[in-house]
Amino acid sequence: MRLMKVRMDQTLSAIGKVRLTLVFTTGVILLLAATLPFAAASSDELLKPGPIELPEPGEVILQFPAPGQNPCGLAWDGSHLWVADDDTDTIYKLDPSDGAVLSSFGAPGTQPRGLAWDGTHLLHQDNSTRDLYKLDRVDGAVQSTVGALAKFAVGTVPEFSGMTWDGQHVWYGTVNGWSSMMNAMDPADGSEAGAFFTKGYPRALATGGAFIWSATNNEGHRLGIVYKYNRSNGLYVSQFDTPGFYPTGLAYDGQYLWCVDRVTKTIYKLAAN
Numbered sequence: 001m002r003l004m005k006v007r008m009d010q011t012l013s014a015i016g017k018v019r020l021t022l023v024f025t026t027g028v029i030l031l032l033a034a035t036l037p038f039a040a041a042s043s044d045e046l047l048k049p050g051p052i053e054l055p056e057p058g059e060v061i062l063q064f065p066a067p068g069q070n071p072c073g074l075a076w077d078g079s080h081l082w083v084a085d086d087d088t089d090t091i092y093k094l095d096p097s098d099g100a101v102l103s104s105f106g107a108p109g110t111q112p113r114g115l116a117w118d119g120t121h122l123l124h125q126d127n128s129t130r131d132l133y134k135l136d137r138v139d140g141a142v143q144s145t146v147g148a149l150a151k152f153a154v155g156t157v158p159e160f161s162g163m164t165w166d167g168q169h170v171w172y173g174t175v176n177g178w179s180s181m182m183n184a185m186d187p188a189d190g191s192e193a194g195a196f197f198t199k200g201y202p203r204a205l206a207t208g209g210a211f212i213w214s215a216t217n218n219e220g221h222r223l224g225i226v227y228k229y230n231r232s233n234g235l236y237v238s239q240f241d242t243p244g245f246y247p248t249g250l251a252y253d254g255q256y257l258w259c260v261d262r263v264t265k266t267i268y269k270l271a272a273n
Contacts, residue, residue: 057273058226058240061256064099066267067092071260073115073163074204074249074267075122077137082122083249083260083267084112091115091124091140096258099267105140108133114163114172114205115249123187125172127160132170132187146190162205162214162250166231169193171212173202182214182234196234199227206250206257207231208272213257215247226250226257228273243268 055061068085075082080102081094089110093103109126116123121143122135134143158176165171169184180201184193200216203224207213212231217224224242229235244261251258257270 055271056240057238057271058242059271060243060268061271062269063243063266066260066265067094067099067101067104069265070262071265071267072113072248072262073124074251074258074260075115075117076251076253076258077117077122078253081251081258081267082115082117082137084115084124086112091122091135093137094267096253096269107140108135108142113160116163116165116170118165118170118187119167123163123165123170125160125163130157130160132172132185132190134187146187161201161203162248164205164207164212164250166207166212171205171207173198173205173214175201175203182212182229196229198229199236199239200225204247204250204259206252208252208254211237213250213252215242215250215259217246217248217262224261226259226270238273240273243270 066083068088070085070087071083072086073084081096082091083094084091084107089107089112090104091107092101095102109129111127113127114125122137124133124135132146136143158174161173161175163172170187171182171184174181174183180198181195182198182202182205183195186193198214200218202214203217204215210231212229213226215224215226223245224247225239226242227239228237230237242259244264246262247259248262249260257272259270260267
């Protein structure tokens with residue numbers, strides 16, 4: 001009896017599954033091989049990366065305790081986080097990997113609020129003095145002082161809140177009920193450069209590219225909300241909840257939003273939208 005063999009080499013096995021069939025003929029057994037399409041992925045396909053699941057906006061990437069009991073204002077200088085505290089009247093420099101305090105200095109006023117970084121100095125606003133300060137980040141020495149909100153000298157004076165820097169102007173929040181706003185000003189002379197009404201109270205502000213984010217506390221009735229707006233016209237884009245009930249500081253590092261919360265006394269690294 002003669003056996004006819006069909007060789008299954010690597011090329012054949014790479015093409016598809018192999019079906020072996022014994023065919024009986026007179027005095028002969030034929031071993032036939034037929035290739036079928038793969039039902040499963042090939043080795044090359046298995047090596048291909050699948051869809052990347054991005055974190056949802058507001059998802060917590062990292063968190064650590066704030067250095068004080070009443071954090072107000074948050075800034076990112078490209079390497080470190082800075083946070084001001086209203087209880088200790090102190091501004092802290094933090095390691096963004098674990099929140100360790102690297103240095104600190106006293107704030108120039110008694111009610112620290114907004115904090116921002118202009119590429120050279122820390123910008124800081126105080127609710128009691130009603131001034132904008134430019135500070136040396138090494139020792140906190142005041143480099144310049146500009147008064148703000150002169151137009152509110154008569155009548156209700158809103159509370160200062162969040163602050164950020166867009167590369168040209170300082171944006172600061174004013175909490176004043178339904179008239180709460182994000183205000184842009186020239187840090188050289190305090191002149192107004194624009195203003196937009198906000199959803200909720202602008203307790204914290206951050207800018208990135210064409211957008212500006214504003215966080216509100218909702219008087220503790222629910223989680224805080226971060227609203228995203230077009231910086232050019234103030235139009236609403238999107239929103240997400242914060243991890244805590246009272247956000248008081250936002251900072252954007254180019255990829256993530258950092259948020260500090262007064263109630264949880266925690267700094268969060270959040271996925272941005």
